[in-house]
Amino acid sequence: MQNNNENLIKGVVTEVFPNQCSVILDSDPSKKLLCSYRRSQFLNKKTEWRERSPVAPGDYVEIKVLGSKDGVVEGLIPRRNQVQRKAPGREGKVLHTIAANIDQVVIVSAFLDPPFSPGLIDRFLIATQQEKIVPLIVINKMDLAAGVPEFDRTPWKLYTDMGYQCFPVSAHDPESLQILKDKVKGKTSVFCGHSGVGKTSLLHEIFGEKIGKIGSVNSVTGKGKHTTTCSILLQPEIGTRFIDTPGIKEFGLFNIKPNELLEHFPELYELDQKREKYDHLSRYQSYLRIKQGLEEENR
Ligand SMILES: Nc1nc2c(ncn2[C@@H]2O[C@H](COP(=O)(O)OP(=O)(O)O)[C@@H](O)[C@H]2O)c(=O)[nH]1
Numbered sequence: 001m002q003n004n005n006e007n008l009i010k011g012v013v014t015e016v017f018p019n020q021c022s023v024i025l026d027s028d029p030s031k032k033l034l035c036s037y038r039r040s041q042f043l044n045k046k047t048e049w050r051e052r053s054p055v056a057p058g059d060y061v062e063i064k065v066l067g068s069k070d071g072v073v074e075g076l077i078p079r080r081n082q083v084q085r086k087a088p089g090r091e092g093k094v095l096h097t098i099a100a101n102i103d104q105v106v107i108v109s110a111f112l113d114p115p116f117s118p119g120l121i122d123r124f125l126i127a128t129q130q131e132k133i134v135p136l137i138v139i140n141k142m143d144l145a146a147g148v149p150e151f152d153r154t155p156w157k158l159y160t161d162m163g164y165q166c167f168p169v170s171a172h173d174p175e176s177l178q179i180l181k182d183k184v185k186g187k188t189s190v191f192c193g194h195s196g197v198g199k200t201s202l203l204h205e206i207f208g209e210k211i212g213k214i215g216s217v218n219s220v221t222g223k224g225k226h227t228t229t230c231s232i233l234l235q236p237e238i239g240t241r242f243i244d245t246p247g248i249k250e251f252g253l254f255n256i257k258p259n260e261l262l263e264h265f266p267e268l269y270e271l272d273q274k275r276e277k278y279d280h281l282s283r284y285q286s287y288l289r290i291k292q293g294l295e296e297e298n299r
Pocket residue numbers: 140141142143144169170171172173194195196197198199200201202247
């Protein structure tokens with residue numbers, strides 16, 4: 001029998017639609033094909049949690065080219081890592097993979113408008129710990145800090161105290177973005193956070209014309225704007241990739257038991273082990289809320 005693998009070419013998934021995904025080719029990243037995929041071929045039915053879709057932005061795939069703009073996904077390369085959440089609005093154990101094969105998660109919160117959100121940061125920190133992915137915390141809209149009392153100006157201080165990298169920036173102040181530019185160069189980063197915190201604005205400021213307008217008409221399908229519901233991978237230069245995600249309202253954790261949650265809050269856990277009080281620490285409230293959510297889901 002002829003070996004069909006010879007006809008397969010490799011690429012990376014940039015966007016996912018029902019039963020189709022767009023893929024840029026390794027051999028020519030300026031070429032994007034719209035490829036169909038068969039859910040039944042790739043979804044693992046034996047696992048406790050089922051994925052909403054078998055492919056995600058960042059997945060490496062092997063495709064059979066059908067024409068100048070179309071193809072079929074024939075192979076899926078095992079993932080190095082992934083950022084996943086419980087699929088919102090779905091009953092049962094369904095997962096949504098936000099991004100695959102990434103080097104770092106850039107957790108974006110705004111200083112104000114919408115307000116700084118430690119709850120979502122904590123959830124992303126737990127997800128990155130589970131997958132051993134480097135997290136960076138970006139606090140955008142620092143231009144809005146003028147006029148805020150001095151003592152309220154560093155709400156992220158607890159994270160720097162714990163050793164996390166935090167970058168207060170403003171998409172309106174190019175100078176403040178230099179360090180972030182250096183951090184994302186040569187890496188695959190996924191930008192996550194609530195809607196309106198400025199993820200897309202930051203990416204435009206960092207990569208400028210190299211990426212065009214995110215959220216404009218899709219060049220492959222011609223089907224207007226969809227990036228409010230889809231993540232999208234862009235490659236502004238060889239070796240540098242990022243995934244812009246839509247606003248994430250809920251980030252439901254999975255594969256974690258309520259009684260194991262404390263271990264993911266190292267500063268609380270340490271005090272707990274020493275039988276010291278920790279309910280006065282600011283992250284305690286965040287811990288309680290997440291624990292309550294997990295208990296409700298398990299009920
Ligand atoms: N004041 C201020 N506004 C910003 C900044 N970055 C983004 N914005 C505004 O915040 C709104 C949401 O930005 P967008 O990039 O769409 O957020 P996304 O939903 O996280 O992608 C837009 O009106 C932006 O102009 C910033 O650094 N300072």
